Amino acid sequence: MGNQVQVTDQLHDYMVAHGMPLDEIATELVAETQGLGRASVMLTTPDQAALLTTLTRLISARRAVEIGTFTGFSALAISRGLPDDGRLICLDVDDEWTSIGRKYWERAGVADKIDLRIGDAHQSVTELDGEFDLAFVDADKDWYIQYFEAVLPLLRPNGLMLFDNTLAGGRVVGVHDEDPVDRKEFNAHIAKDARVDVVMLGIGDGLTLVRKK
Numbered sequence: 001m002g003n004q005v006q007v008t009d010q011l012h013d014y015m016v017a018h019g020m021p022l023d024e025i026a027t028e029l030v031a032e033t034q035g036l037g038r039a040s041v042m043l044t045t046p047d048q049a050a051l052l053t054t055l056t057r058l059i060s061a062r063r064a065v066e067i068g069t070f071t072g073f074s075a076l077a078i079s080r081g082l083p084d085d086g087r088l089i090c091l092d093v094d095d096e097w098t099s100i101g102r103k104y105w106e107r108a109g110v111a112d113k114i115d116l117r118i119g120d121a122h123q124s125v126t127e128l129d130g131e132f133d134l135a136f137v138d139a140d141k142d143w144y145i146q147y148f149e150a151v152l153p154l155l156r157p158n159g160l161m162l163f164d165n166t167l168a169g170g171r172v173v174g175v176h177d178e179d180p181v182d183r184k185e186f187n188a189h190i191a192k193d194a195r196v197d198v199v200m201l202g203i204g205d206g207l208t209l210v211r212k213k
């Protein structure tokens with residue numbers, strides 16, 4: 001069996017520098033988000049953003065949903081992978097953070113593809129209808145199982161769901177003061193689900209790819 005490389009900060013910088021670069025608009029979105037202070041840790045990493053765009057293109061997604069939009073960085077990445085007539089429904093409870101994203105979506109020419117729905121996603125996820133090709137879940141971690149169960153029936157066969165922060169800073173293994181019970185339960189829940197294939201990637205804080213069979 002092969003070895004898993006330890007991704008140090010230096011190696012991660014190298015990986016980002018040798019992958020799809022952020023353009024000026026995405027760079028400015030990240031900079032404005034970093035100006036928010038501590039909340040900016042919620043941002044998806046640049047290599048995750050590149051992966052989101054690439055996967056969206058690879059599976060020829062036309063209809064996508066994002067749960068947890070924050071300042072719109074991952075939504076920008078997904079929408080850029082969609083065709084001109086593609087649609088991304090974004091669910092988030094916070095009007096202030098998402099209003100930052102709207103400015104950059106306009107500048108990037110993707111605003112017409114994005115349908116932002118402000119409100120508690122516990123409710124709005126149950127109001128989704130139609131078929132989806134791709135879903136990105138990055139909101140409240142203790143609701144991941146419910147998001148998975150709500151979205152899976154709406155996903156087309158071979159459709160893709162992605163869940164962020166599934167390694168919880170590495171705390172899903174070992175003993176820690178802040179035990180990420182929610183992530184442990186979610187990871188165990190999907191691992192034994194025969195309806196899906198699951199791949200956990202050590203990118204960012206852990207990104208799980210879930211393919212519907």
Ligand SMILES: C[S@@+](CC[C@H](N)C(=O)[O-])C[C@H]1O[C@@H](n2cnc3c(N)ncnc32)[C@H](O)[C@@H]1O
Binds near residue numbers: 069139
């Ligand atoms: C980690 S951030 C999302 C980061 C974003 N995907 C990005 O890459 O920049 C989590 C977001 O989920 C939203 N959120 C948390 N709980 C929610 C809920 N119950 N309903 C809707 N949005 C929620 C927060 O408002 C926040 O914007």
